[in-house]
Amino acid sequence: MKINPDIFRAYDIRGTYPDELNEEVAFAVGKGFVTFLKKEARIQQEELSIVVGRDMRLSSPILFEQFARGAISEGCTIIDAGLITTPMLYFAVSHFGYDGGAMITASHNPNPHNGIKLTREKAIPLGGDTGIFWIRDYVQSMPTAAKDTELDRRKIVKKSIEEEYLAFNLVLADVQKDEFKNFSVAVDAGNGVGGPMLTKILQAIGATVYPLHMDPDGRFPHHVPDPLIRKNIEDLILLIKEKKPDLGVALDGDADRIVFIDEQGEPIRGDLITALMAQIILQQEKFRMQQQKILYDVRSSNIVAEKVQQFGGVPVASRIGHSLIKATMRKEDILFGGELSGHYYWGDGLFFEVPFVVFLRILKALRERRVPFSHFIQPFQVYAHSGEINFSVQAKEQKIAAVRAYFRTGQISELDGLRVDFPDWWFLVRSSNTEPLLRLVIEANSQELLEEKKKELAKIIEGEES
Secondary structure, three states, X not given: OOOOHHHEOOOOEEEEOOOOOOHHHHHHHHHHHHXXXXXXXXXXXXXXXXXXXXXXXXXXXXXXXXXXXXXHHOOEEEEEXXXXXXXXXXXXXXXXXXXXXXXXXXXXXXXXXXXXXXXXXXXXXXXXXXXXXXXXXXXXXXXXXXXXXXXXXXXEEEOOOHHHHHHHHHHHHOOOOOOOOOOEEEEEOOOOOOHHHHHHHHHHHOOXXXXXXXXXXXXXXXXXXXXXXXXXXXXXXXXXXXXXXXXXXXXXXXOOOEEEEOOOOOEEOXXXXXXXXXXXXXXXXXXXXXXXXXXXXXXXXXXXXHHHHHOOOEEEEEOOOHHHHHHHHHHHOOOEEEOOXXXXXXXXXXXXXXXXXXXXXXXXXHHHHOOOHHHHHHHHOOOEEOOOEXXXXXXXXXXXXXXXXXXXXXXXXXXXXXXXXXXXXXXEEEEOOOOXXXXXXXXXXXXXXXXXXXXXXXXXXXXXXX
């Protein structure tokens, strides 16, 4: 079967609809996924139970139907969870003990993109080397997708998981119903799939809500559902400045990422939220003095490791990417993890994203400390941090080699890309897996030093120096 193999990526399957990811490909992936679970994951049952969810994109219903048709043809029952978030999909696989799961979503990507995220039993995600490339090869080996295979709708069972997921979030966050009647929150769901579930949680805790773009709408009439891009949260920032809530949050398209904004309208980087959560968790009585491990990705500020150590935890640096992070957390029994991008993971037998638990725990901490969010986060805003800077280059490896040679006197790490540390600053440069881009992150003890080093690195990367 002729496909674009590049849609099978390190963390998911993603491409434009209908030229790259279409009905035929979805059918083939469904067949390949169930075949993988039976042959490679060695799930012995003849009839598997696979839970499938989807986001609000206009192409998601038809891709769901064709994925289900392919999966059922190989011997499985489809649990149709409907319109849900990606963390809800992981929760369903883990909580109900299904043999696997699939989420039809392109996350924060603009139209006409769509995609498929796949997970094994216990919400173990499929990455490139742990299943996705196997399925790619299987699909390529198929002569064609059988168009005459009927969809056996008797093998599709509809199931709502909202109530169980609501209870899960409240219990894990140790929050009671109507606990936040004196709190107000501004929310922008970006017309993604997370709006209804977050609304349900906010109603349960009794908070006053100032909502924006809460209804799922695959046309994205207001902005692309990517809250890491500043222009996409401008509406929310204006709302916060007008209404003066205790904090604001923005979700991406499938609500596996959450971005926090303080009461003054200032966005807070994801690594600082990781550090804040480390403090909140490690100060709990049941985790205190237990040397619990907290994971952070290599782009994160030094303040994360410093705060983890300050509160008696063990910091663990990780490569970037949800499947790699979850594998590390399982292997090393890590309690909590966070990424600069706004992904937050709970360990302790779960090992999947918990954006709403993080939101609730921060709300709870604000209430207990009785300080504004901006004051609460201030002790973590120690260093100047660039965030990710993208450079469009072709000879990526040669550029990285040139950077390495130029800064060879620093402390070098190649855990994920090239990171070089100096006493008062550090940088990370790494290659994009899918685009001709180099991604650069710099942190320094002062903004002046950061700007100086940014210019120095840009000259090398852009070829102005040898």
